[in-house]
Amino acid sequence: MGEIKVGVIGVGSIGKVHLQAYQAVPDVKVVAVTDIVEERAKQVAESFGIPRYYTDYKEMLEKEDLDAVSICTPNYLHSPMTVDALKAGVNVLCEKPMAINAQEAQKMVDAAKATKKTLMVALCWRFSDEAKTIKEFVKQGYLGDIYYAKVGILRVSGIPGMGSWFTNKDKSGGGPLIDLAPHFLDLAMWFMNHPKPISVKGYTYAKFGPLDKRRGGWGIPEPGGKFDVEDLGCAIIGLENGATIFVEMSWASNIEKDTSYCTLLGDKGGAEMMPPKIFTEMAGKYVEIIPKVEKVNLYVEEIKHFIKCIQEGTEPIPKGEEGVIDMQIIDAIYESARTGKEVRF
């Protein structure tokens, strides 16, 4: 297979990160970008030396002879754009969250199956050396049976794009739960081999966003736009193998500093991911093992993997079906928070 020709749809914050990453990978050429804001599409195309730009992704799919696209648009567009691209015979790398709900995510998996094209969800943390190291310890049995996991990403002041699509439930699907859980909840599920969820009890709160407090650096704010999502969500998830995951995700909270953690408890050992540590018993002692990890560019590693999967016709490490399970859990957290009841699957 020769040079892989790529188009990037949506060149706001993360779209530009994808462009930089593609330009760092051999045998790939970004030939076009699309953004609904023409000025942005033009300016980004010029600054990255990309030959053509569009304001309509369907026109780009029709006119360009693309092997792949990155979809870096607001969440509600992920599913329809992915399905259109796959049907046009183009492989897709779609940003997280996979979609605004599990039903929309399932359409993406179905389209990938029907077209036999590659669908990869951009779960960049899976490509960190931290996550790969923990996965290897799990695979080699050092943790034994993992029966409990705790994951959290908590920010002091990090509401993205106040008033933009980020804080509009119809366009985002929700707040930090849908925005951040696809990173670390997905990792816990990956380490545990994506067991089926059987029960979810969730809670959501909006204490800062409605008062226009705690804006963060990410996203493009829109004055006058609405905030109808949570700014903190948490849940307890029961899995069919008897294990439990506790999850908490927040864009804004009264805590000392921004925090993220992924903790696994197994009957032979425990693990922390940030940074990686393993806790176990050896020679009659309780020990802490500190694996040495490399700092890598998550996005370059993710895109290298996507390109390799296309070239070799192999299935990506983040599987579409796993993304659907992650979305089913997130849907259930929102439903449980809304009804006040536990969701049983």
Ligand SMILES: NC(=O)c1ccc[n+]([C@@H]2O[C@H](COP(=O)([O-])OP(=O)(O)OC[C@H]3O[C@@H](n4cnc5c(N)ncnc54)[C@H](O)[C@@H]3O)[C@@H](O)[C@H]2O)c1
């Ligand atoms: N993996 C990560 O670390 C990470 C980080 C940030 C964002 N994201 C995800 O990436 C996606 C985009 O986030 P962002 O922060 O870049 O948002 P953003 O608002 O900065 O950029 C979105 C871009 O999409 C464009 N757009 C909107 N509608 C469009 C359409 N119909 N056709 C073409 N372009 C359109 C907008 O004009 C904008 O330029 C989200 O799903 C977000 O969750 C992932």
